[in-house]
Amino acid sequence: MARQAQQIARAIQTLLRLTRGRLPVAWIVVLAAALIGYLAAKPYLEASLGVTLPGLPSESTGADRETRSGPTGGGRQATDTSARSAEEVADAAGVLQRVGSSVYQSPAGLRYTRGSQHGHRLLHVMAHARDVPNRPGNHGVFEPGDAKTVVLLVDAAYEQAIAGRSVVAEREGGRVRYDVDMGRRIGFIGGQSGNRRGGPAATHLRLVLQGKNVITAFPVRP
Amino acid sequence: MATPPNRMYYAGFCRSCGTGPLGLRRCGGCEAIVLLCDECDAVWTSADTSAPPVLSEDPSLPCPHCTASLIGPSSAWATREQIDRTPWLVQAEQQGMKLNAGEAFAPDGPAAPDAEPPGEPTDEPVDRPAAGDTVLPTDLPTDAGG
Numbered sequence: 318m319a320r321q322a323q324q325i326a327r328a329i330q331t332l333l334r335l336t337r338g339r340l341p342v343a344w345i346v347v348l349a350a351a352l353i354g355y356l357a358a359k360p361y362l363e364a365s366l367g368v369t370l371p372g373l374p375s376e377s378t379g380a381d382r383e384t385r386s387g388p389t390g391g392g393r394q395a396t397d398t399s400a401r402s403a404e405e406v407a408d409a410a411g412v413l414q415r416v417g418s419s420v421y422q423s424p425a426g427l428r429y430t431r432g433s434q435h436g437h438r439l440l441h442v443m444a445h446a447r448d449v450p451n452r453p454g455n456h457g458v459f460e461p462g463d464a465k466t467v468v469l470l471v472d473a474a475y476e477q478a479i480a481g482r483s484v485v486a487e488r489e490g491g492r493v494r495y496d497v498d499m500g501r502r503i504g505f506i507g508g509q510s511g512n513r514r515g516g517p518a519a520t521h522l523r524l525v526l527q528g529k530n531v532i533t534a535f536p537v538r539p
Numbered sequence: 540m541a542t543p544p545n546r547m548y549y550a551g552f553c554r555s556c557g558t559g560p561l562g563l564r565r566c567g568g569c570e571a572i573v574l575l576c577d578e579c580d581a582v583w584t585s586a587d588t589s590a591p592p593v594l595s596e597d598p599s600l601p602c603p604h605c606t607a608s609l610i611g612p613s614s615a616w617a618t619r620e621q622i623d624r625t626p627w628l629v630q631a632e633q634q635g636m637k638l639n640a641g642e643a644f645a646p647d648g649p650a651a652p653d654a655e656p657p658g659e660p661t662d663e664p665v666d667r668p669a670a671g672d673t674v675l676p677t678d679l680p681t682d683a684g685g
Contacts, residue, residue, distance in 0.1 A: 432598035433580060434610050434645035444644065453560045453641035454552055489555060490594045492579075509641075525556050525579050527596060533556060533579050 403429070403437035410464035413439075425472035428530050438531050443467060445535040448507035448516075456508030457519055457535035470503060471534045474522040485539075492532065495524045496539060504536035547616035547643045550574060550636050555581040555592050562643060563628070565621055567614040568607025572625045575600075575609060577644045582609070586631035616643065 340348075403421070407413040413421040413429070421429045421439060433441040446462030459467050474497040478484040483498035498521050505516040519536035526532060549560040559578025566573065574583040581592035584603050595601055599608040608614060622628050622638070632638065 451642040492594055
């Protein structure tokens with residue numbers, strides 16, 4: 318949200334610079350209002366329509382900056398969130414709204430809060446944007462693994478789950494675990510077991526929720 | 540010997556999320572050892588993982604015994620010596636629970652003040668069940684990622 322506000326402020330400054338003395342004030346006000354409306358609605362339109370809309374030049378490079386080659390070779394892309402705060406990751410995603418102290422809400426209404434051994438659920442989920450080859454068992458890895466793609470993918474899985482489409486749900490003690498068939502490759506299976514099998518593709522997303530709070534989410538093979 | 544911050548002993552995998560290794564976590568408050576899922580933070584206080592887990596909504600992940608934080612700086616992955624001093628774990632191993640050492644998902648915080656110098660756990664099983672022993676239902680069941 319802070320990132321969104323910065324983008325709007327930057328856009329207004331650019332608009333004023335380009336139109337000063339060339340357009341009547343009324344036109345500038347109308348253009349500024351239209352621009353603000355577009356930038357404010359852009360994340361929600363992208364989430365609901367499933368498309369990437371054009372933005373400011375600096376916006377489109379945000380995800381690129383945060384991706385780099387993972388440690389497993391093979392040219393796989395991953396996001397390094399190890400040294401970043403939840404706020405930095407939320408800003409990089411550009412689609413999360415801060416709704417409380419260290420609480421971020423996705424366009425679909427899922428909440429990422431403090432918790433987990435990573436310190437924040439957003440960092441925990443984003444730890445699935447890169448392989449951990451020595452982790453025991455299987456480790457699902459999102460691919461591509463930039464924060465915006467992952468957050469919107471989790472949202473899409475959630476919306477598909479509550480609509481009851483291609484989902485298996487299990488409930489226990491206030492938590493629900495969804496296995497959602499996304500119908501396409503969303504990542505691969507890493508970790509010790511996954512890498513022994515050559516990192517097979519994953520088409521399902523496992524989402525564990527406590528109410529609307531995200532506990533964890535990662536790619537799986539059913 | 541202490542377990543290095545990113546290494547843990549674990550006893551199979553979590554049936555709640557289906558994927559996370561069940562790390563042996565030593566509480567910094569009461570020194571009890573619990574099974575803590577490395578993925579979804581489900582907690583068991585005994586080797587019977589068919590029982591319902593403790594699923595806390597508190598982000599500090601309170602110990603079921605004393606409410607100290609299981610992810611706070613004084614809590615850590617249990618050492619082999621600490622495991623050997625814990626009656627329920629000794630009994631569970633005698634009944635076939637298999638312990639392995641492996642890499643934790645998230646690096647641990649500062650070691651507990653009373654921790655011993657770093658040790659060298661391996662990825663090999665540290666105690667293999669004898670033939671005919673019952674292995675507790677904590678082994679990875681599926682091809683799921685975690």
